[in-house]
Amino acid sequence: MPLKIPRIIGHRGAAGYAPENTLEGIYTAADMETSWIELDVKLTKDQIPIIFHDDTLERTTNGSGNVADMTFEDIRQLEAGSWFSDSFAGIQIPTLEEAIDAILECNLGLNLEIKPCLGREKETAEVALDILSQIWDDHDRLLISSFSHIAMETALDMAHDWHRGFLLPEEWPENWEDIARYLEISAFHVNGHHCTPEHIKTLLRFEKPILAYTINEPEQAQILQQWGVDGFFSDTPDVISESLLQPH
Ligand code: G3P
Numbered sequence: 001m002p003l004k005i006p007r008i009i010g011h012r013g014a015a016g017y018a019p020e021n022t023l024e025g026i027y028t029a030a031d032m033e034t035s036w037i038e039l040d041v042k043l044t045k046d047q048i049p050i051i052f053h054d055d056t057l058e059r060t061t062n063g064s065g066n067v068a069d070m071t072f073e074d075i076r077q078l079e080a081g082s083w084f085s086d087s088f089a090g091i092q093i094p095t096l097e098e099a100i101d102a103i104l105e106c107n108l109g110l111n112l113e114i115k116p117c118l119g120r121e122k123e124t125a126e127v128a129l130d131i132l133s134q135i136w137d138d139h140d141r142l143l144i145s146s147f148s149h150i151a152m153e154t155a156l157d158m159a160h161d162w163h164r165g166f167l168l169p170e171e172w173p174e175n176w177e178d179i180a181r182y183l184e185i186s187a188f189h190v191n192g193h194h195c196t197p198e199h200i201k202t203l204l205r206f207e208k209p210i211l212a213y214t215i216n217e218p219e220q221a222q223i224l225q226q227w228g229v230d231g232f233f234s235d236t237p238d239v240i241s242e243s244l245l246q247p248h
């Protein structure tokens, strides 16, 4: 089951053009012929998996407080579009299931980033993967990632055959090679603004695809591509796509 790695992944949908992590973002990415998107998933207080990035509501909704303290009913009262632009006023935070339905409708690949609130790492992965397992069939177009080692270990246990991306933070853990081997990862996801040619050279030895987040500048995409990066998470997938050198 080889991973059909994309060259461009729309970050949080297409976060440069539509509110991040929303159904509108998914449709926007599909409209610009992005073949894959990345979304963040976390749990409400009552364990409903929703597509949302931050631990708190202020930045991207009209609400306030911690997501982990809100029931799904609370979350559904919130408005998640007008912070971005008036033209998106009135849109809601989607559930994981709603997002998957839209992704399947648009025939997109998915990198689902498990983004647990603190202390909820295992249950977030369990709930999200359980739902995915019921509705997602095409496992060569699905990549699970997380900054949380516990969430990744849960993915290894629950869904051993699914592809896992090793999401490396700005500062790599000292034992990153051991972690990569233990998690049997299919791809590396690096911070494209904090990695060096030496970092990429080290990763190339693993002969796994290397993806860089979050790249919105064509010049940076070209530099990383020359170092050996295969694909890019971008808020502006169309801009980055146009700027890439064509493979030989
Ligand atoms: O998964 C790549 C990227 O999304 C990681 O950072 O904070 O945008 O979720 P963040």
Ligand code: MG
Pocket: 038, 039, 040, 113
């Ligand atoms: Mg993310």
